[in-house]
Amino acid sequence: MSFSGNVRARRPASPPAGLSHSSGHSTNTSVPSSSTDKQSQRFPHPREEHLDADARRAAASKGFGPASARHGGKHFPTGGISVSSGELKLLFAIVVVACAVRMFRLSKPNSVVFDEVHFGKFAGKYIKTQYYVDVHPPLAKLLITLAGWLFGYDGNFDFKDIGKLYENVPYVAMRMLPAGLGVATVPLAYLTLRALDCRASTALMGSLFLTFENGLITQSRHILLDSPLVFFTALTIFLWTGFCNEDKHKPFTTSWWAWLSLSGLSLGAVLSCKWVGLFTYATIGFHTVFQLWNLLGDLRITPRLWMRHFIARAICLILIPIWFYMAIFSIHFAILQNSGDGDGFMSSEFQHTLKGRGMADTFADVAIGSKVTIRHLNTQGGYLHSHAHNYPTGSKQQQITLYPHRDHNNEFLLLNATQTGASGDPAVDWLAEDISYVTSGARIKLRHIATEKHVHSHDHRPPVSDVDFQNEVSAYGLKGFIGDANDDWIVEIYEGDKRDKESHKRVRTLRTHFRLRHALQGCYLFSHKVKLPEWGYEQQEVTCNKNAVMANSLWFVETATNEKLPADAPKVNYRRPGFLSKFWELQKVMWTTNAGLTDRHTYDSRPDSWPLLRRGINFWVKDHHQIYLIGNPLVWYLSTLAVAAYIAVRGFLILRAKRGYRDFDNTKVVKYDSLCGFFFMGWSLHYFPFYLMQRQLFLHHYFPALYFAVLLSCGVFDLLTSSLRPRIRLQIAVVIILLAIWNFWILSPLAYGGDWTRGKCEKAKWLKTWDFGCNEFHTDIAQYNIAIASTPQKSSVPASFATAVDGNANHAAKESTSAISNENKAEPGKDAFEGRPADEVPVSSGAPGGPGGVVKQEEEKVVSTVTKEGEKEKEEEEKKGPVSAPAAEDKVEELKTGESRKEDVKSVEAEAPKEAVKEAEVKTGEVKEAAKEDEKKEEVPVVKEDEKKDSESATSSSSSASSSSTSTEAAETEAAPKKAAGPLDQVEMEAAKVAEELYPEAVAGAAA
């Protein structure tokens, strides 16, 4: 990739024949490479670079040097915004259009859409100042919160499920923020293209492409982070372009510094929205390295000057973004001062800083006879704990676990094991002794105060980590029993605190980290992020490990009281971590949580499908409306095409250069190479790294890359039309823009969640792999009026879910029949639907769960079923983690069985005939649905498949011969189940109703 620095070889635009020598000369002065240019030698690109390409060509052909422009006439501000007043009007018009497109009926889905589940909720947490943990940095969420707060959001709405109706939430204001930023992206694209010396018509096309990009529209209309991300990316690129123009002109001017530092700030903002902002960082970083490399190769630049360049960039592009990023986090911490459901992710020191989690000072000294609570250092599992329940395995003795919360069952009495006093019971003996501190090598027993049993280990395998080198740890003994040698542990001090000398020599509360070695087995008291099954209340397992990893066998005393200590004995507490350590700790937590999001999601997709727009994301379905994230096909494919064309042409040029062709002496090649090369680099850096990510990915992760690809397609357009007259060029651009708008129009009901008919929907399904459910929609647009009328009658949410699915099912059934035979035949299914009480129908809230729908609350276990495997806890983890289980991140590790492979789209295609019997299937599903609200998530994959299959059947004729033959077979077999389904349905519907009535009151009742 050759960037601006290589442009030295630029030749003058050839003057028309017959031009006088003098005018030719004046043309030459405009040429950068001319050594007679009065500009400084080093910066051979005078500001005429900023001239519009047409203007320059015109000037050259008329023999006018741009000198005239410089001395009088138009004034071009430095830094690359060469926008005339006429263009300002154009720009204004574009912004108005963008506003109209982005904000149209912004309030329309008045219920929670997709990941609004999370980001809305986080706004609530900010307002209530409850600590939470999320995988994304806080800037965008803070902005959303600001919008919500200004318009009076009180933080009480819980954003629990997709499709939940908004109550007392200024959701329009909150949506306005991403929408506004989405609008602002449009003029930025215009200005960027102009600053890169593209023509106004090209810039117009680029900005309108972005305006009418359905995916960007959909994404920016909801409370999501991607719109701010794209905006800041675009802003960064614009500012950087401006800086590059300045840099070619004259470095170290005030405006040069301004552009550079603003670029840095904007970079910081991208980073603070989402970590994928790092790709933008890489883009700018690489370009900077290229710049510096070119400067380095310019021998007219002294090392000293080069260092100035280097340091200026280092300050503005490294220090400023980091400063900004950290500043955002300091705001984050400043707001979230209270304990919340993110506590469990953080260390004890961190938690201590949160209101509601603080701890009173405790005695510093630990002595024989102290009543202590002991905490595991490395995991957030909590305190050494026991309770009056036994292991069902191994020795069947009382459980020892790690428990994250304070509780009297965490208290142990620390006893001397070596001493055999008069009574023989160390618990009694210590009272007679002088105070004796616990030192390294001390042999102790730990007596669980509540049950009077000792912490014990023996040659049994632990319940979960059933391996040779692990021993079970139990609580053993009974009242009055002094215990046996298997209760004895040797204290080994690992490290003390630097500021507490004593803590190296003897155990001091909070300051000393120690291991406990079993006196007989030689194993170490150990815990790790493995949970006990339900009988252990999913607390963390504690074992005695012979090959213990050091970090997981370290413990410390959190509280200690001893009757013998005077009341004025020294006390300690957690050190309050400074901002930096809090900041760093949170970064690590975010990283591990993020890396743990490896589950599959119903609508996730891999990067290879993105440039081809193979699949979108179902955001929201309700009341026969649907919001589905899908791009504008024309814009999308043009951008992909441009990328492919760039790769092909550039590869060809490299080969030609290798064989001695001198293409790169051509100014046009150089100009467009550096222009397109920059966009291509941006695209690659925002796209390819995703291939390395194992976590779940979605189509919207492609948006920053799409931004670059769209600009690249504009660059290609500019090149292709560069030899045409402006009028013709404009005409071509208008035609393409109109085509794009037409594309947008076709798919716009999916972006706005608007009224649509099933027929139009089917027609709009240009790719088989687009899996929006056409059955959501009415067959006739007029039906919407009826449906809307009944909306206010909504009743309970659980019911609505059952209906929603029911509705889908019924449509699925209808659809499948209509696809195969006649619509009328589908009567049974239709009956089932219409037989429902009318008031339930419209309430159906979004059936297909977005990632948002997936993660909700701990108790909502069934969400997990969205993944194939169906392991409950896993799912909670997945998008959200921060729920509240303090050790939730353990689950991520624990549950990574990785076995769940969602069937890929292909396999589903192969099963076209399957839908035939789907109806019956869904009927039975209904039973479950009704049974429990949580349950509904379970149905999601099924419903989705329905839709897929429907789409399949509609187009199955075009599939391979074999599959179409099977689908006709299916058509034959299909009639039978449908009829058979009738009576069965009724039975099951009754069952459903029964369950529905019984369940909310008492599960037990239902079971009985």
Place this chain on the structure above:
Amino acid sequence: MSSKGKLRQRNPQPEASTSNYEYDQVQEDEHHADIYTSPKSRSGIEKFFEGSQGSIIVVSALTALAFALRFYKISHPDQVVFDEVHFGKFAAYYITHQYYFDVHPPLAKMLFGLAGWFVGFDGSFLFENIGDSYITNNVPYVGMRALPAVLGSLTVPVVYAIMKESGFSTVIAAFSASLILFDNAHVAQSRLILLDAALIFFMSLTIYSYVKFRKYRYMEFTLEWWTWLLMTGFWMACTWASKVNGILTVFCVGVAVLFDLWDILDVRKEGHTMDYFYSHFLARAGGLILWPFIVYLSFFWIHFRVLTQSGPGDTFMSPAFQETLAGNELLMSSHDIYYYDILTFRHKDTKVFLHSHPDRYPLQYEDGRVSSQGQQVTGYGHNDTNNHWRIIPTKSLPETGRGRIVRNNDVVQLLHMPTNTLLLTHDVASPLMPTNQEFTTWARDDYTRHNDTLFKIQLAWDAPENEPFKSKSGYFKLIHVPTKVALWTHPKTLPDWAFKQQEINGNKNPSERSAIWYVEDIIADQYNDEPADRDEDQRPVKVPKSMNFFKKYIELQLLMFQHNAGLTASHPYASGPLNWPFMISGISFWTDNDTQKQIYLVGNIIGWWTCVVGLSVFVGIIAADLLARRRAMDPIPDSVRNRLWNNTGFFLIVWGVHYAPFFLMNRQLFIHHYLPSHLASALIAGSVLNFILSDTINYPISYATSKTRLRPSQYADTGFKGLATVLGYGLVLFMMFIYIAPLTYGTPGLTGEQVNSKRLLSTWTLHFAAKKTHDS
């Protein structure tokens, strides 16, 4: 670099090459005066070693030492150590001709088999457990261990030769060789029946051949040129065929060839025509792609020729493959299945029977979901009449004859004999997995759910349409016709209400590989009789069938990839790639509690860290050179730079290509995966040492023809300081080797304190360490 001192700046020349790829040509070199030496003016030491006599002395000393160190007490321990469990076993299978399956290609294992056969191993001992005694089992294990020891020893002179051929002086070559010679990890790895010694040996030969090939580059298409090209291809194929990681060697030669071709394409360099380029391209495609592939395939061909008997690897393969193995038990007793036969079905992975009993699913599960309350269908591990199912046709059948055979893709119903109900699945969530469908049964005479009882027999391995469905060998998936779910089970057991039997449910992923079942037995035919000899007559099963070699190869190769990717279980001694160059952790191969002996795979820490330093210095030199030339400074003589970029750069590619891919792998990784890279880093370390010691180098080293432009020659001269440095360093290295040797040779036993003292890094997890008496 600073040793040069006088960095003269050229006059600013705009056309100064800014390309960072160095052309193999001497520009007007301002270092003329420094470098133009005559062979006579070198120091006496250099001249002695440079002569053939000196060189022979050095190389024989190194080789002798290598043999001594690798064969020392090779008979100890007389027990199965670490992965000898696997590779010894495979060698035994070659001797007994039993088919086995492994993720690694066969060459090295065949060599072990050959060695075992040669020393009279009968293949009866199967290396079952680590610690099994060879002595009591009469295994001539010393002979088998001798093979890697020989290959490991020969690696040392090959390393020496690589450096010599690269134009470094003898002393430097000896330095690189001694890094391998005195390396505990290489020694430990090559004294046992493990594949890495062969891998590393072949890999070093590949490097050697490629260096030789490059030296003949001006004599293109001559006999020597072709010889070394084909040699490169051959050794490359051997490397790949030894162990699956060997494919990295193929990649790295590929990268080097790409650089080479790119250079030839460059018109500015020699001005070659495109025809010239194509001929070079084709020669390399033939010599480095086609030819190695043939070699690689031929090892598999031998592999299949040798392993003709049924063995433990049968079950991995497709039935068609299994039919080629003599005495395959499954096929011997495999029969065609006729409709109305009573069968027992067994899950391939978990070996449970498809089972049902009259008990019903509870109305509601613990998590609140409800069931259909149908009859339970479970997986049951034991034989039982409740496992009996009758296979019922859905099409009309002829009265008798082969028309009644069940065939692939037939749609059938399965009748549970004891309860007279039909197997059914429907869209009700299974008890344990809400995503999967519940299986139950339905009264036979109730036709309301007829369609839900239809299942398709889909034979695995893409069997042809009319393939008969056979017991034992007929692996199949049972696909539910209406919903397309596959009958599936997983090791989780149901609660007490199902007697802790295994859950059976419908998996919606039809490509799920664990959804494969087979017919364990034909209990009775339609008349409830023992099935008669229905097909013995027409198929003489005793004779193994033949199968196209390529089909066999492709099947095996695919399975190898799948299983290799599947090795993700954690292992206590697995370690991440980042730890490797620094020797952060080793692997415990073997321990003996009585005598406190242990073998712990760990490298010579001085040598490894030298290599790391060498690597980083080299990268530093390259970066500094790049920057300097960007500023039109020319600190390094062209001949030296040429060597640094082209030759040592190649070694860097070898190092990187053998190292970096491990970062992307999710399988379990061990320190010995770094050994090939370690060898490359030893080569780099030698080159860096040469650069530090002297400005000189043997140049030019490629064989010139009459057409080759003459270049001023010069001669490497490290002088006395080179010899002293290498000798001194070698001594230190050797002492460190001796110090760690008890861990490498597993003898003598160490006391706790000695173990502690050998534990040079706290991360080494040695056994028998004395308990630290903690003081802090």
